[in-house]
Amino acid sequence: MTLSLVCLPFAGSGAGFYRAWKKLEVAGVDVVPLQLPGREERFIDPPHSDVATAALELAADAMRLTKDKEHVALFGHSLGAVLAFETARALLAQGHPTLRALFVSGSPGPWTGRTHRATGLDDDAFLARVNEFAGYRHAAFDDPDMRELLLPLLRADVAMHEDYRPADDRPLDLPVTALRGADDRLVSAADSAQWAAATAGAFTAHEFPGGHMYLTESATALLEFTAGAVAEGR
Template sequence: MTPPTAQDGARERAAWLRVFHDAHDQARTLVCFPHAGGTAGQYFPLSAALGPDVRVLAVQYPGRQDRCAEPAFEDVSLLADEIARLLAEPQPASLPVLFGHSLGALVAFETAARLEHRYGAAPAGLIVSGMQAPYRRTPTRLSGDGEEAALEALLRLGGTDPAVTGHPELRAMILPALRSDFRAAAAYRPGSCPSLLSCPVTAWTGRDDELTPGDVHAWAEHTTAAFHARDFAGGHFYLNGFPPLIVEAVRTAVTRTTGATGQARTRTDV
């Protein structure tokens, strides 16, 4: 078997980690993880707003858009294995902040755990949004195991345009990956990697989401560093389109956490 080349590695990295805008040499790095059924492109407006001071890498999961020919992952742990490997090899010049929403929060958390405990490259920070802390979460139960049930659940949360339901081609494009993502979320159980992090953790939610304050604040138990919690007006997808308030919150969180590993533990709700 021919060993992989540097060019092969670059192609693999480009398939998984999308860069939409240029950043300067000293830019902080933010790695973004989409929600169930989501794509890297949903972080395009955030990348545009944060550049060039923050370099946004948006994860493109297999099984969607230009990766539709690849099988989608139905195991959060295996998905995190792949992403952590790509982020850790070679060792980055500066440690990234990881940011995940909904299912993406679980993938980001598991990726952070692997970076720290397997590769000795703890991220600078972790921002989780719209998700219960791993040991408190109640997996989403669909009314069925098929694609239609997954789409119904996403529509109920406001995660996609209802017009999709009447467009056969769009439905065919998103439903297989969406079903796999919901299966991954339902099957997820923490513990495949040590889950105590040494980086600061920031947890956000929409005020009209179904999460309780306890669900959000329990994320504090996953770090020995600083913990911050905040809520925003809106429901589960309060950050859709990344309006200015959310962009500035992300910018503040990235600035606050970059280089902050090893701080004494504090808890702040802002």
């Protein structure tokens, strides 16, 4: 069995983050990165301002790339988790024939809004708040030119995440697995377990070593886990 794992970006990131995973060549997994506007090769395109619109575009891309694949799953971290959730809903509504599972990472359940916001803060306070959310600081923001270039995209992504509210309260007819770093101080095990309400099917919670951005160091283990979970039907 080969799993086509469709990967959705977290705030401020692009498909390039997941393209690096393809080089790992993990047996049984074909990584399928999706790109959002406003980054990398789509830098000149205006970024999305709401999750629902972004998910419709992502669903169209996912359908085009995977409709002929036998086993398909979605993966998203933080902002990518809610994008993956809404993309999964759109794909199910469109009758994707082989969507098997949803993997959501580093995120509380979709009905938990953020009260500690970064949107509206000045640049320095905004970056400090985002660093607090993300648990790390990207070195690019220490370069004044790169900071000026990247801030509008990061602001758009953060606002999209902070303003997100699910349009539909119905759970997905799809197995959902919630992932987190065991030492994540931003998303607790209880937060992650909220995703159980997002599925009418099987729910699993799993932890990897590390903090909020565990996936930067545990990519191989994560990919192996997703392939095994889908093979086992969970």
